[in-house]
Amino acid sequence: MKKYILIMLSLLFLNACTPKHYQWVHEQSIPLKDIGPIGVVPDSENSQHLWVSDSDNNRVVKMDMEGSILVEHKDMARPMHIVQYEGKLYVPEYSSDTISVIQPDNKISTQTIPEQPDAPAGIDVTANQIAVADFYNHRIIYQNGDKNQTFGKKGKGKGEFHYPTDLQFVGDKLYIADAYNNRIQVFDLDGNHLQTIGEGDGMNAATGIYVSETQLLVTDFENSRILAYDLEKGELQQLIEQHLDKPTDVFVKENTLYVTNYHSKDISIFKWKKVSIEKAKDKTGKEYTAAYICPMHCKGSGSDKAGTCPVCKMDYVKNK
């Protein structure tokens, strides 16, 4: 028994010395030619096919991984953040104030919602619920069976919005991209504000979100970044800054992250990969000289406050 404990302890110790580190790593970018992309969803039938809202050209397209258009739906009035549920694609049309639904057979119907939106920018759908980001009214329209409600009003306080653009149901919570308050707000399904994430992280227009099983990902439009937060702790886990150019939407499926870049007109694809940690070489850098340092001296670590290393997640230690 003692032997086992010793082995366990040494394994723990070894793990502490070589922490695992996963992050999003760029794999490819798909050029889109004449598409001004806003929203993206991998098709539920075939993840090699992507639905993209082409707001500039008033259409929604299904394309392959080379960017070739397979299906085109014209006459959509500035389609925004789309979502797919049970094979149906829900398209908020910003300019016509309607929600269109593209059926699996490509027929189009209109989704009724309990309140009239002024520029619907995002939508999410479950078996009996619908939520719509009502952009110009600075509120969320929510329907659950016979129960209708709106959440929020214009403002900067808790539970108030400044142009909401995207949202997602996560269990009994609703995550909302409060775009021009540069933050994410979390509500319960009775409309009570629960949590605010990302305030103070320097975002400039939090336009698109996706909540995976472990992370909350946000597009920081003007800064051309994605902020990836640990879902449980709300801590920033990764700042993605490469291969992004005015990103508007994110989607995660299994270990793949899809991002629409509105300015460069392409889709960036990232994979969740184990990466080796780079140790800082320069011993005069903050990795060695900050008040709080990572025991591993990971490149980019070091802070004037206690916390965890953004690279390897080990707790900072006080620099002596």
Ligand SMILES: [Zn+2]
């Ligand atoms: Zn570290």
